[in-house]
Amino acid sequence: MSTSPADDAALADTRDASGxxxxxxxxxxxxxxxxxDVGYESPSPxxxxxxxxxxxGHDVVGLAQTGTGKTAAxxxxxxxxxxxxxxxxxxxxxxxxxxxxxxxxAEAFGRYSQHLPGVHVLPIYGGQNYAVQLSGLRRxxxxxxxxxxxxxxxxxxxxxxxxxxxxxxLDEADEMLKMGFQEDVxxxxxxxxxxxxxxxxxxxxxxxxxxxSKQYLKDPVEITVKTKTTTNTNIDQRWxxxxxxxxxxxxxxILEVEPFEAIIMFVRTKQATxxxxxxxxxxGYSAAAINGDIAQNQRERTxxxxxxxxxxxxxxTDVAARGLDVDRISHxxxxxxxxxxxxxxxxxxxxxxxxxxxxxxxxVAPRERRLLDAIERxxxxxxTEMRLPSVDDVNAQRVVKFGDTITxxxxxxxxxxxxxxxxxxxxxxxxxxxxxxxxxAVGSHDGNNFFLEPDPEPVRRERPRREDGYDRRRDDDRxxxxxxxxxxxxxxxxxxxxxxxxxxxxxVGKRHRVVPGAIVGAIANEGGLQRSxxxxxxxxxxxxxxxxxxxxxxxxxxxxxxxxxxxxxxxxQLDQGPPAxxxxxxxxxxxxxxxxxHRKPRT
Numbered sequence: 001m002s003t004s005p006a007d008d009a010a011l012a013d014t015r016d017a018s019g020x021x022x023x024x025x026x027x028x029x030x031x032x033x034x035x036x037d038v039g040y041e042s043p044s045p046x047x048x049x050x051x052x053x054x055x056x057g058h059d060v061v062g063l064a065q066t067g068t069g070k071t072a073a074x075x076x077x078x079x080x081x082x083x084x085x086x087x088x089x090x091x092x093x094x095x096x097x098x099x100x101x102x103x104x105x106a107e108a109f110g111r112y113s114q115h116l117p118g119v120h121v122l123p124i125y126g127g128q129n130y131a132v133q134l135s136g137l138r139r140x141x142x143x144x145x146x147x148x149x150x151x152x153x154x155x156x157x158x159x160x161x162x163x164x165x166x167x168x169x170l171d172e173a174d175e176m177l178k179m180g181f182q183e184d185v186x187x188x189x190x191x192x193x194x195x196x197x198x199x200x201x202x203x204x205x206x207x208x209x210x211x212x213s214k215q216y217l218k219d220p221v222e223i224t225v226k227t228k229t230t231t232n233t234n235i236d237q238r239w240x241x242x243x244x245x246x247x248x249x250x251x252x253x254i255l256e257v258e259p260f261e262a263i264i265m266f267v268r269t270k271q272a273t274x275x276x277x278x279x280x281x282x283x284g285y286s287a288a289a290i291n292g293d294i295a296q297n298q299r300e301r302t303x304x305x306x307x308x309x310x311x312x313x314x315x316x317t318d319v320a321a322r323g324l325d326v327d328r329i330s331h332x333x334x335x336x337x338x339x340x341x342x343x344x345x346x347x348x349x350x351x352x353x354x355x356x357x358x359x360x361x362x363x364v365a366p367r368e369r370r371l372l373d374a375i376e377r378x379x380x381x382x383x384t385e386m387r388l389p390s391v392d393d394v395n396a397q398r399v400v401k402f403g404d405t406i407t408x409x410x411x412x413x414x415x416x417x418x419x420x421x422x423x424x425x426x427x428x429x430x431x432x433x434x435x436x437x438x439x440x441a442v443g444s445h446d447g448n449n450f451f452l453e454p455d456p457e458p459v460r461r462e463r464p465r466r467e468d469g470y471d472r473r474r475d476d477d478r479x480x481x482x483x484x485x486x487x488x489x490x491x492x493x494x495x496x497x498x499x500x501x502x503x504x505x506x507x508v509g510k511r512h513r514v515v516p517g518a519i520v521g522a523i524a525n526e527g528g529l530q531r532s533x534x535x536x537x538x539x540x541x542x543x544x545x546x547x548x549x550x551x552x553x554x555x556x557x558x559x560x561x562x563x564x565x566x567x568x569x570x571x572x573q574l575d576q577g578p579p580a581x582x583x584x585x586x587x588x589x590x591x592x593x594x595x596x597x598h599r600k601p602r603t
Contacts, residue, residue, distance in 0.1 A: 025043065025052060030115040031079060037111075046064045047072055054078075060222075061202075062201045064223075075108055075112050078169065079143075084116070088140030090122075090144040090164065095147070099147060101172065102147055103125070121143040153562055153564075165193055167196060170202075235351060235358045235360050237360045248279060257397050258331070264350050274289045277289040285312065288313075290303075307327075325350075331360070341375055345379065348360035367531055500550040504572050505545055505574070505575040506519070506546060510540065519539075522565045527552070527559055561573075
């Protein structure tokens with residue numbers, strides 16, 4: 001679930017009406033006010049079970065999926081223990097596996113601490129300018145939320161002082177270990193004060209997490225919360241395979257063919273909500289965005305328009321859609337696939353309510369098939385693959401809508417007025433009525449773009465074959481083994497896009513016990529890359545080769561050179577290939593005569 005949203009907003013759907021209220025948990029009144037401002041009514045199961053032992057000073061191990069409200073479960077107790085005037089050094093450190101989660105956790109801390117004067121929260125993560133982080137650390141931040149690699153980097157630079165640390169939270173600990181941060185996490189645990197309070201949250205409890213819990217936590221209280229992962233049977237769930245570059249085209253085709261009343265579309269980031277809503281408005285759809293930056297009065301006005309029918313499409317993030325309940329939502333579109341099952345269940349639960357039927361559409365990029373498989377396994381339901389509407393489908397629907405518009409306007413009260421005007425025009429200019437009607441249609445439609453143009457034929461690029469007839473595409477295993485022999489500064493074409501790719505060399509390999517997931521996780525996190533930016537990865541004994549975009553900006557390259565995997569600096573650089581005299585790709589193989597099995601010794 002890397003880059004998974006910290007959807008503590010889900011507690012609006014997971015609250016237990018028979019359980020305690022937030023005020024029953026002994027929470028500070030100022031934080032209670034912030035919780036009320038956010039819109040939460042009662043604690044989710046993980047919050048009700050976790051907040052009391054944390055307030056009592058116990059270490060805690062919480063087993064819960066993303067989307068159960070665990071961010072508030074550790075943020076509220078931590079904030080209650082912060083002493084604003086004590087020191088500029090951080091009193092709380094939260095480690096998160098990805099930059100996206102670090103940002104969202106920091107935002108959650110900011111919301112809960114809005115009535116606590118003197119409490120400052122600072123996210124530090126790879127891909128962000130160091131100057132911003134250094135300035136924030138110099139000013140003083142009581143709470144730091146960071147990714148392990150960037151935290152280690154600041155510790156080595158001497159810019160992050162953890163001597164005053166009182167609270168340490170490991171969020172999504174199992175994901176951090178999968179991404180290769182085990183040594184970084186354990187080093188941070190060793191380098192922080194022994195008397196700190198530790199909270200560890202994980203979706204699963206592998207042996208490594210169990211060992212870390214026993215070694216670094218003091219008699220922790222273990223809390224397990226099982227979450228609901230079933231979906232409403234009234235919802236028709238479908239998915240379509242589409243690359244990132246063609247999502248908007250696929251979406252507009254579906255909107256033209258699929259009858260809908262109102263739609264909520266989910267994307268991962270605030271910026272994406274604004275961008276997608278603007279593109280939809282440019283295509284003639286009534287669309288608006290809501291995200292964490294939208295003021296509450298604007299949010300309420302937008303949702304009111306959706307309920308009233310003056311707005312048809314709402315583009316939102318998971319957090320911004322918290323508590324949204326609009327009966328006329330007939331479709332939920334997962335424009336960006338969620339990285340955890342709970343988020344998917346909460347998203348599509350916005351339709352099919354009160355006994356009504358609903359439709360949930362899921363866009364899946366080629367590299368995201370595993371996320372679809374995880375959703376189907378967790379919900380124990382099959383999501384049906386749908387065919388993307390063809391050009392003919394779209395054009396046929398446009399003709400139908402054109403006819404429907406004529407039929408609807410025939411009953412207009414203004415029909416008599418315009419009939420008289422057209423009859424006068426016909427008599428004066430002696431032009432057939434059909435031509436006049438066509439001219440009026442031209443005025444209301446762009447004739448050049450009325451019909452969707454057919455898709456261009458794909459251009460097939462033939463790869464040159466070697467003189468000996470060997471085609472490495474036909475032998476994947478051989479290609480994997482010999483890929484580094486015929487390479488200068490390698491450039492290739494990405495499998496799923498037309499982007500230029502280059503091969504980079506990193507200074508970690510099999511002897512460092514790295515796996516592809518650790519390489520992808522660390523580089524994506526520190527360099528601000530997407531999973532789709534990675535090509536082939538080849539792990540060698542002492543180093544590894546990774547295909548990445550060839551046009552990485554200098555600041556990204558600089559950040560990646562200082563990235564660590566399994567505690568080792570990767571020292572990323574363009575791979576120049578082996579020296580010419582060692583190249584084996586074009587060297588003729590030397591044939592040796594087979595020796596007989598038994599041979600008389602020479603005298």
